Amino acid sequence: MAGKPGIRLTAFALLLMVFAAGSSAQGGVGSGVSTQAKKGEARRVESSPRGQILALSCTSCHGTDGKSVGIIPSISGRSADYLETALKAFKSGARYSTVMSRHAKGYSDSELRLIAEYFGTVSHNNK
Amino acid sequence: MSHKLTRRDFNKLLLTGVAGSAFSLFGTSNTAFASSKRVVVIGGGFGGAAAAKYLRKLDPSISVTLVEPKAVFYTCPLSNWVLGGLKTMEDIAHTYTVLKNKYKVNVIADVVTDVDVTRSTVKLKGGQILGFDRLIVSPGIDFKWDSVAGYSESVANSKMPHAYQAGPQTILLHKQLQAMRDGGKVLICPPGNPFRCPPGPYERASLIAGYLKEHKPKSKIIILDPKEKFSKQALFKKGWDRLYPGMIEWRSGAMGGKVTKVDAATMSVTTEFGVENADVINFIPAQKAGKIAFDAGLTDATGWCPVNPVSFESTIHPGIHVIGDSSIAGAMPKSGFAASSQGKVAAAAIVRLFQGKVPAAPSLVNTCYSLLARNYGISVAGVYKLTVEGIVEIKEAGGLTPLDADDDQLKEEALFALGWYKNISMDTWG
Structure with missing residues (x-):
């Protein structure tokens, strides 16, 4: 059934739609992070829906918002740049790990950047 | 088993034209900003509890009711450690106190006896009837x-x-x-x-x-x-x-x-x-989807529930999402970790749908740690993405503990197994 050209094309269109939908915070395609300032509030940074979806995978091992309660390192409190460097080092194998490199290899460099930005943003907002 | 979007889903898209029609894949009431945002979650395991928590965390304007008969939930992960004498039942017990008090989830200790898909209501054993705008079904397994x-x-x-x-x-x-x-x-x-x-x-x-x-x-x-x-x-x-x-x-x-x-x-x-x-x-008997999934007509001939892989919405009943062991989630195994990952993806999708927006493409993950002895752990990991073939495992990623892992690595995996358990428990019930 999925082998039929018309159906495959439509499924492909759906894929484009859901990937496009999540690529930025406010609907435009951009860095994945934008800022919003409401009256009387400190500037709160919004992360992209796609970054959020990617990052939610991390919290099962690293804890909600990246705050670990056990031996697994916390992600929380790290800057986006630090996290991006670490994730890319796990992906390339430059940094030793038991399981992280097996995970990091599942993401493109731009997806790793979105994940890093998400947790960088959470840390920023929780300050 | 790799589940694909059904022909009916694709036909819906073809008939309505692609642009702006994605919502036909995500239920009926989402063409505009939803004024009523009530979600009922059936089942308080890894899938259901994570979905309930993350719905409230991602959008506090959504009202969430979790129906779970057990006041104390014992996890299957680490239950083998109890059998081996390494942990006690108390170590694997979780309650819904934090979900209630911190995340303001309305937790009802009862059993859903009936799902009315046309009226969008569920009936509880105690007689109560709950209306929903979206329903999440996460009942785990039942036995044959x-x-x-x-x-x-x-x-x-x-x-x-x-x-x-x-x-x-x-x-x-x-x-x-x-x-x-x-x-x-x-x-x-x-x-x-x-x-x-x-x-x-x-x-x-x-x-x-x-x-x-x-x-x-x-x-x-x-x-x-x-x-x-x-x-x-x-x-x-x-x-x-x-x-x-x-x-x-x-x-x-x-x-x-x-x-x-x-x-x-x-x-x-x-x-x-x-x-x-x-x-x-x-x-350990052969298994099938949890009873309520059958009662609600959410299962197919396999005995499990076919879902749209973007939102985990049932391809049989729009507006009802099935997550965890009961769902057919492409290449993903049936695990607590997978259920949690699916619960969060479904929660994020529902938040978007209530806003009248297309959900973001899902990203799913699984890691299964196994302990062979106190200081001897192994694992298998998988990262999953959506393709035209449904949810597939990314070949370049994931995999097993190396067969030649040394004792230090095996010990580290054993420590991470417990570290994982603590964090996923917190991420789900805490």
Whole structure:
């Protein structure tokens, strides 16, 4: 059934739609992070829906918002740049790990950047 | 098993034109900003509890009701550690206090007896009727009690526990192991695929062997398996040779592992090769989606629930999402980790749909740690993405602990297994 050209094309269109939908915070395609300032509030940074979806995978091992309660390192409190460097080092194998490199290899460099930005943003907002 | 978007889904798109029509794939009431945002979640396990928490965390304007009969939830992960004497039941117990108090989830201790898909209501055993704008069904597994002659729920509760839903079943099997004589024989009978926690029976054999080695060293474990191979097989077999030489025997389906009958009165099982008597018999029946999934008409001919892989919305009933063991989630295994990952993806999708927006493309993940001894852990990991073929595992990622891992690595994996458990428990119920 999925082998039929018309159906495959439509499924492909759906894929484009859901990937496009999540690529930025406010609907435009951009860095994945934008800022919003409401009256009387400190500037709160919004992360992209796609970054959020990617990052939610991390919290099962690293804890909600990246705050670990056990031996697994916390992600929380790290800057986006630090996290991006670490994730890319796990992906390339430059940094030793038991399981992280097996995970990091599942993401493109731009997806790793979105994940890093998400947790960088959470840390920023929780300050 | 790789589930694809159904032809009906694609036809909906074709008929309405692609642009702006994605919502036809995500239920009916989402073409505009939703004014009413009530979600009912059935089941408070890894999937349901994570979905409830993350719905509230991602959008506090959504009202979430979680229906779960058990006040205390015991997890299957780490329940094998209890059998091996490394953890207690208290260590694997979780309550809904934080979900109620911190995340303001309305938790109702009851059972859903009926889902009315046309009225969008669920009925509880206590008589209450709850309306929903979206429903999340996360009931875990149910057993095919009649898959083998002689087995039944009452046999499971008295003589041959499955211990594949943690709680009283875990306690019963644990007591039987403690009461067993030295030199006794333990049978573990895993089911055929697909089933919850593919490495579970083999971790169980390992940790029971650890207990027996220390307390009843003349004893033996035989695994009667209908399958020809099993999860992390090479890693388990290497570990068994190193840690428990001669104690664990695995018989594949072709080697007499297929159980055709059990007899609780004589404490024996029958295979194609003959009758096997034992002191303790842990029979794990074949599985299907949880009962409410069948009652609500969410299952297909496989006995599991087909879903849209973007939002985990049922392809049978729009507006109802099925997550966790009951769902057909492409290449993902049935695990607590996978259920949690799916719960968060469904929650994020529902938030977007209530806003009248297309959900973001899902990203899903799984890691299954298994413990073979206190300082001996192994794992299998997988990262999953959406393609035209449905949810597939990314080939470049994931995989197993290396077969030549040294003792330091195995110890680190054992520590991470517990670290993972603490964090996913917090991420789900805390």
